[in-house]
Amino acid sequence: REAVVSTQSTGINDFNADAHVNRTDPLCNVDKLKPVLDHLENPIDGLLQVVHSKELILASVGLIVSIAVFNWSGVSVTSYLNATTRMIIDSLRTILVWGFGLCVGWENKNPRRIGYELAGFVLLLMGTFIYKDIIIAPAC
Numbered sequence: 001r002e003a004v005v006s007t008q009s010t011g012i013n014d015f016n017a018d019a020h021v022n023r024t025d026p027l028c029n030v031d032k033l034k035p036v037l038d039h040l041e042n043p044i045d046g047l048l049q050v051v052h053s054k055e056l057i058l059a060s061v062g063l064i065v066s067i068a069v070f071n072w073s074g075v076s077v078t079s080y081l082n083a084t085t086r087m088i089i090d091s092l093r094t095i096l097v098w099g100f101g102l103c104v105g106w107e108n109k110n111p112r113r114i115g116y117e118l119a120g121f122v123l124l125l126m127g128t129f130i131y132k133d134i135i136i137a138p139a140c
Contacts, residue, residue, distance in 0.1 A: 084132045091128050095121055 050056045070093075077086045098117065101107040129135040 084134070087128055087132060088125075091125055094124070 050060060074086055074090070077089060098107065098121070102109065102114075126135070130137045
């Protein structure tokens with residue numbers, strides 16, 4: 001008969017806190033994990049959650065692919081144009097992700113909060129433009 005022990009919740013990794021670990025599996029030996037389970041961050045538990053969840057595997061693969069495409073497109077833009085254009089496009093990516101989040105309902109649609117976020121984005125762009133000498137700021 002196998003003994004099954006529930007993993008300890010880590011606080012941050014509560015996504016799969018009720019997962020069960022098989023004590024006979026060498027990758028899931030709870031006795032070896034005990035010193036790690038007492039910390040807030042638990043990379044072994046996180047890895048176990050990814051290995052045992054199709055959704056997390058798909059999300060991880062999707063993240064890897066999106067980062068690879070982003071880096072490839074960044075290198076392509078830099079080789080054809082210049083690094084300034086790449087930085088501006090990178091800044092615009094932020095507002096595209098934010099706008100997508102608003103459209104699908106992931107973001108808070110409070111008008112005051114949206115105003116603060118837009119002001120922060122404009123400040124980010126202005127800082128980028130001044131840093132790259134696209135806008136020349138007056139000397140103080």
